[in-house]
Amino acid sequence: MISITNLSYYLGDRALYDGASLHIKPKEKIGLIGLNGTGKSTLLRMLHGEYQPDGGNISKSGDCSIGFLNQDLLSYQTDDSILAVAMQAFERANELQKQMDDILHEMELNYHDALIDRLARVQEEFEALDGYTIQSKAEEILEGLGFSTDDLHRPLRLFSGGWRMRVMLAKLLLQKPSLLMLDEPTNHLDLPSIQWVEKYIQNYEGAVIVVSHDRQFLDNTIDVTVEVANQKLNYYGGNYSFYLEEKALRNDIQRGAYENQQAKIRQTERFIERFKAKATKAKQAQSRVKLLNKMDRVDAVVDENAKVHFKFQFSTQPGRHVFQLEDTSKAYAEKVILSHTDISMERGDKVALIGANGKGKSTLLRIIAGTEEIDGVRRLGHNVKFTFYAQHQLESLNVEHTILEELKYANSTKTETECRTILGCFLFTGEDVFKKIKVLSGGEKSRVALAKVLVSEANFLLLDEPTNHLDMQSVNILIQALQQYEGSFVVVSHDRYFVESIANKIWYIEDHQVKDYPGDYYEYETWLEERGSAPQTTEKVELSKHAHVQSTKPVATTANAPAKENSQQARKQLEKRVADIEQKIEGLEKQKAEIEAQMADVAVFSSAPKLKETQQRYDQLKKQLDQANTDWEKLIEELG
Numbered sequence: 007m008i009s010i011t012n013l014s015y016y017l018g019d020r021a022l023y024d025g026a027s028l029h030i031k032p033k034e035k036i037g038l039i040g041l042n043g044t045g046k047s048t049l050l051r052m053l054h055g056e057y058q059p060d061g062g063n064i065s066k067s068g069d070c071s072i073g074f075l076n077q078d079l080l081s082y083q084t085d086d087s088i089l090a091v092a093m094q095a096f097e098r099a100n101e102l103q104k105q106m107d108d109i110l111h112e113m114e115l116n117y118h119d120a121l122i123d124r125l126a127r128v129q130e131e132f133e134a135l136d137g138y139t140i141q142s143k144a145e146e147i148l149e150g151l152g153f154s155t156d157d158l159h160r161p162l163r164l165f166s167g168g169w170r171m172r173v174m175l176a177k178l179l180l181q182k183p184s185l186l187m188l189d190e191p192t193n194h195l196d197l198p199s200i201q202w203v204e205k206y207i208q209n210y211e212g213a214v215i216v217v218s219h220d221r222q223f224l225d226n227t228i229d230v231t232v233e234v235a236n237q238k239l240n241y242y243g244g245n246y247s248f249y250l251e252e253k254a255l256r257n258d259i260q261r262g263a264y265e266n267q268q269a270k271i272r273q274t275e276r277f278i279e280r281f282k283a284k285a286t287k288a289k290q291a292q293s294r295v296k297l298l299n300k301m302d303r304v305d306a307v308v309d310e311n312a313k314v315h316f317k318f319q320f321s322t323q324p325g326r327h328v329f330q331l332e333d334t335s336k337a338y339a340e341k342v343i344l345s346h347t348d349i350s351m352e353r354g355d356k357v358a359l360i361g362a363n364g365k366g367k368s369t370l371l372r373i374i375a376g377t378e379e380i381d382g383v384r385r386l387g388h389n390v391k392f393t394f395y396a397q398h399q400l401e402s403l404n405v406e407h408t409i410l411e412e413l414k415y416a417n418s419t420k421t422e423t424e425c426r427t428i429l430g431c432f433l434f435t436g437e438d439v440f441k442k443i444k445v446l447s448g449g450e451k452s453r454v455a456l457a458k459v460l461v462s463e464a465n466f467l468l469l470d471e472p473t474n475h476l477d478m479q480s481v482n483i484l485i486q487a488l489q490q491y492e493g494s495f496v497v498v499s500h501d502r503y504f505v506e507s508i509a510n511k512i513w514y515i516e517d518h519q520v521k522d523y524p525g526d527y528y529e530y531e532t533w534l535e536e537r538g539s540a541p542q543t544t545e546k547v548e549l550s551k552h553a554h555v556q557s558t559k560p561v562a563t564t565a566n567a568p569a570k571e572n573s574q575q576a577r578k579q580l581e582k583r584v585a586d587i588e589q590k591i592e593g594l595e596k597q598k599a600e601i602e603a604q605m606a607d608v609a610v611f612s613s614a615p616k617l618k619e620t621q622q623r624y625d626q627l628k629k630q631l632d633q634a635n636t637d638w639e640k641l642i643e644e645l646g
Contacts, residue, residue, distance in 0.1 A: 007030050007031060007032045007066070007067050007070055007184065007185065007213060008029070008030040008053065008064065008065070008066050008067070008070060008185065009028075009029050009030075009063075009064070009065045010026065010027055010028040010029070010030075010062070010063075010064050010239070011027050011062055011063045011064075011065070012025050012026070012027060012061065012062035012063070013025070013026040013027065013052075013059050013061070013062035013063075013064065013239075014026075014059060014060045014061030014062050015045065015048060015052065015057070015059050015060050015061075016060050021237050022044070022045035022048055022237065023045060023049070023059075023062075023237050023238075023239075024237035024238075025062070025237070025238070026062070026237060026238050026239045027062075027239065028232060028239040028241065030185065030213055030215070031213065032184070032212070032213055033211065033212065033213055034213045034214075034229070034230055035207065035210075035213070035214045035216075035227060035228045035229045035230065036213070036214065036215045036216070036228060036230045036231070036232055037216050037217075037218070037224040037227070037228035037230070037231045037232070037245070037246055037249075038050075038215055038216065038217045038232050038234065039217075039224075039231060039232070039233050039234070039246070039249070039478065040233055040234030040235055040477075041235075041477055041479055042447065042449045042450075042477040042480075043447075044234040044235065045234055046189075046217045046234055047076070047189055047217065049234070049239075050074060050076070050187050050189055050215065050217065051074075051076075052064060053072065053185075053187065053215075054072055054074045054187065069184065070184050070185060071181075071183040071184050071185070072183055072184075072185045072187065073178040073181050073183035073185070073186050073187065074178075074187045074189075075171075075174060075175055075178050075186075075187065075188045075189060075191060076189045077171075077189065077190070079170070079171060079174040082162075082170065082174065083162060083163045083170070084161070084162050084163060085161045085162075085163060086161065086162060087158065087159045087160060087161060087162070088148060088153065088157065088158060088159075088160065088161075088162050088165065088173045088176075089141070089144055089145065089148065089158040089159060091162050091173050091177060092144040092147065092148055092173060092176045092177045092180060093140060093141065093144045093180075094177060095144075095177045095178070095180035095181040096135070096137070096140045096180065098135060099132060099135045099136075099137040099140050102128055102131055102132040102135070102137060103132065103137065105128050106125065106128050106129065106132065109121055109124060109125045109128065110125070113125070140180075143180060144176065144180060145158060147176045147179055147180060147206075148172075148173070148176050150199075150202045150206070151172045151175065151176055151195070151199050151202065151203070152172065152195075152196060152198065152199045152362065152363060152364075153169075153172070167194070168193075168194035168195075168363075169194075171193075171194045172194065172195070172199070175188075175191060175203075179206060182211070182212065183212060184212045184213065185212060185213045185214075185215065186207075186210065186212055186213070186214045186215070187214075187215045188214070188215070188216045188217070188218075189217045190217055190218060190219070191203060191216065191218065192218055192220045192223050192500065192501075193474055193475070195500065196361070196362045196363040196500055197360055197361065197362065197500045197502070198362050199362075199363075200220070200223060200500055204223060204226045204227050207227040208226070208227060214227070214228075216228060219473065219476060219477055219478050219481055219501075220501050220502075220503070221246055221478065221501075221503040222501075222502040222503045224245060224246040225245045225246050225247055228245050228246070229243075229244065229245060230242070230243060230244070231244065231245065231246055231248070231249035233249065233253070236305065255602075255605070255624075257307045258605070259605065259617070260304065260305070260307050261307045263304045264304045264305070264306050264307065267301075267303070267304045271298065271301070274294050274297065274298055275298070277290075277291065277294055278291045278294050278295055278298075319463070319492075320391070320463040320464060320465045320492075320493060321463055322389045322391055322463075322465060323389060323465065324353055324387055324388065324389045324390045324391075324465045324466065324493075324494075325353070325387045325388030325389060325390070326352055326353055326387070327350065327351075327352055327353075327387040327388075328351040328352060328353055328355065328386075328387045328390055328466055328494050329350070329351055329374060329384070329385060329386050329387055329390065329466075330348075330349075330350040330351075330383070330384075330385045330387075331347065331348060331349050331350070331373070331374075331380075331382065331383070331384055331385075331520070332348055332382055332383040332385070333346050333347075333348065333381075333382045333383065334346070334347050334348070334349075334373070334380050334381070334382030334383065334384070335347075335380065335381040335382055336366070336369060336373060336378065336380050336381070342518050343365075343366035343369050343370075343515075343518065344366060344369075344370070344373075344380075344515075344518050344519070344520065345518035345519070346382075347518065347519045347520045348520075349513070349520040349522065351494060351496070352494075353387075353494055354494060355494050355510065355511055356488070356494065356495055356497075356508060356509050356510045356511065357494075357495065357496045357497070357509060357510075357511045357512070357513050357522075358496075358497050358498075358499060358505040358508070358509035358511075358512055358513070358527060359371070359496055359497065359498045359513045359514070359515075360498075360499070360500070360505065360512060360513070360514055360527075361514045361515055365515040366515050367470075367498045367515065368396070368470055368498060370515070370520060371394070371396075371468050371470055371496065371498060374392075374468060374496065375392065375394045375468055389465070390465060390466050391463070391464045391465055391466065392464050392465075392466035392467065392468060393459050393462045393464040393466075393467060393468070394468040394470075395455060395456065395459045395467070395468065395469045395470065395472055396470040396471070400448070400451045400452065400455055403443045403451060403454060403455060404443060405442065405443045405444035406442065406443070406444070407442070407443055408439065408440045408441060408442055408443070409429060409434055409438065409439050409440070409441055409443065409446075409454055410422065410425055410426065410429065410439040410440060412443060412454055412458065413425045413428065413429060413454070413457055413458060413461060416457075416458040416461055416462055417461045417462060417463060420461060425439075425461075426439055428457055428460075428461055429457060431457075431483060431487070432453045432454070432456065432457045432480070432483060433453065433479065433480065433483065434450075434453070434454075448475045449475045449476055449477060449480065452472070452474070452475050452476055452480075453476070453480055453483075456472060456484060456487075460487055460491065464493065465493040465494070466493055466494050466495065467491070467493065467494075467495035467496075467497075468495070468496055469495060469496070469497045469498070469499075470498045471498055471499060471500075472484060472497065472499065473499055473501045473504050481501070481504060484504075485504060485507045485508055488508045489507070489508060496513070497509065502527060505527045506526060506527040506528055509526060509527060510525075510526060511523065511524055511525070512525065512526075512527060512530040580641060580644055583641055584641050587634055587637055587641065590634055591631065591634045591635065594627060594630055594631040594634060595631065597627055598624070598627055598628065598631060601620060601623055601624045601627060602624070604620055605617070605620050605621070605624065
């Protein structure tokens with residue numbers, strides 16, 4: 007569908023791409039990943055035709071249409087309703103609708119056969135384009151993205167940037183291009199909407215390229231990962247989790263090849279140094295010099311998984327109770343956020359506050375911080391010192407400060423060495439720490455603000471969407487920092503991997519009450535499914551439009567006895583199948599370990615034919631193991 011060949015692109019004298027190639031197939035779901043600044047968004051803009059490559063070629067099939075969702079669309083405003091904006095996707099159908107309206111109006115004044123024939127032709131084409139269903143399609147997608155029925159006829163200009171981005175996404179999905187390109191689509195979506203988009207992409211008939219820092223979103227939507235690194239496009243035939251495993255394996259192979267080559271280079275250099283002055287060996291020494299100059303050098307493996315080696319401390323230990331809200335209510339005019347709710351938090355609690363947008367999550371954080379007036383009681387615990395991070399607070403950074411000055415300003419007791427160590431954890435190394443805040447990107451400013459929060463010596467943190475605009479490496483650093491943090495915190499986030507990694511308690515707002523679940527996110531999701539209140543997927547949204555489904559509990563009767571016996575027998579059979587497949591998995595994992603040991607053998611990875619054969623065996627075995635694990639998970643679900 008699209009072929010990228012020997013692509014080159016430069017920003018000044020810095021190469022973003024140099025000889026990069028990629029082939030995009032129809033219906034392929036691609037996750038485009040890489041560190042910030044490597045050129046992911048630039049590649050999408052080249053595919054869209056906004057930028058022209060400095061070298062190489064991008065060729066597209068004649069019937070290839072491209073839809074591109076990017077952050078520039080946030081600036082679009084109009085007085086048209088969001089339904090009308092979304093329906094702009096049906097350009098030809100809208101044109102035909104106008105023609106039909108004009109013909110019908112003309113027929114009222116001048117009725118004749120030619121008009122009837124013309125109306126019939128227009129109606130036939132309109133019907134062929136499913137013109138009579140376009141409004142219902144637009145409504146379905148907008149409601150799937152979180153808009154209420156009442157919202158659909160409100161002007162676009164009345165919505166915030168995040169909601170306008172959802173309208174642009176709806177319009178793009180309705181156009182159904184053969185290649186759908188989404189640049190950070192989850193930044194402005196809440197959890198139910200993210201899950202709806204996941205389902206939509208899974209069933210999308212065209213090809214998709216997604217740039218996202220949300221690991222779980224990628225795992226649930228893509229079947230191919232393309233990594234932008236070293237000015238190249240590196241292809242991995244699986245989702246993000248597969249990429250991590252395969253990347254580690256490739257790094258091991260590359261590390262072995264690099265070490266072998268370096269040993270050979272050192273040996274050759276010693277030979278040259280030893281014999282270059284001897285007449286009898288000078289010719290051999292010279293040939294070795296030429297050999298070194300012609301050698302294709304293997305790059306050293308760069309570890310992109312930065313580790314946090316700094317212990318975040320605070321000087322004052324809080325009491326047992328961090329804060330309490332008692333009989334608390336909050337409303338904006340007629341919109342009720344909280345009503346007579348109680349919630350408390352104890353030392354060591356690490357809370358994730360989750361749920362749909364508009365439920366009041368950010369408002370609750372401001373209530374806890376004391377910046378919102380409430381009806382009720384807000385009580386901070388003994389010796390509690392808190393700090394608040396939110397996206398709008400990036401504007402409070404002093405743009406004339408250097409990064410190092412800004413961090414020292416946040417905590418004057420830290421030495422320059424300590425501050426540079428902390429900034430190193432947040433990927434600011436060497437001369438980077440002397441950059442002015444005003445020249446930093448949004449993601450870099452976020453990292454500075456988060457570093458300030460974590461060195462503030464606060465024993466209680468309030469974090470509102472801290473992962474927005476961070477790349478995966480920066481999210482990983484934040485996860486490690488919060489895992490090491492010994493205080494308490496409340497985090498608002500829609501990133502499920504992030505929430506699962508850092509929270510030991512879940513809060514959610516339901517019926518204007520703050521409720522808590524005493525477990526991690528995975529346990530919370532399982533509990534929701536068992537309760538029958540799991541976040542709506544596409545099927546549930548569609549079902550709720552047509553019928554009100556009332557759940558009923560089964561009533562135990564004596565007639566259930568034979569069914570119970572059959573159930574016990576079926577359970578025993580399932581348990582046997584589980585045991586068999588676990589034994590199979592154990593055997594496959596043992597074979598996998600043996601092949602991995604072979605691949606680490608110098609005799610294998612230094613021989614291309616042997617390495618290729620071993621890699622093929624490994625890939626085949628891994629597929630068998632993945633299938634066995636999938637079968638095991640299904641059986642466990644049945645058993646449960």
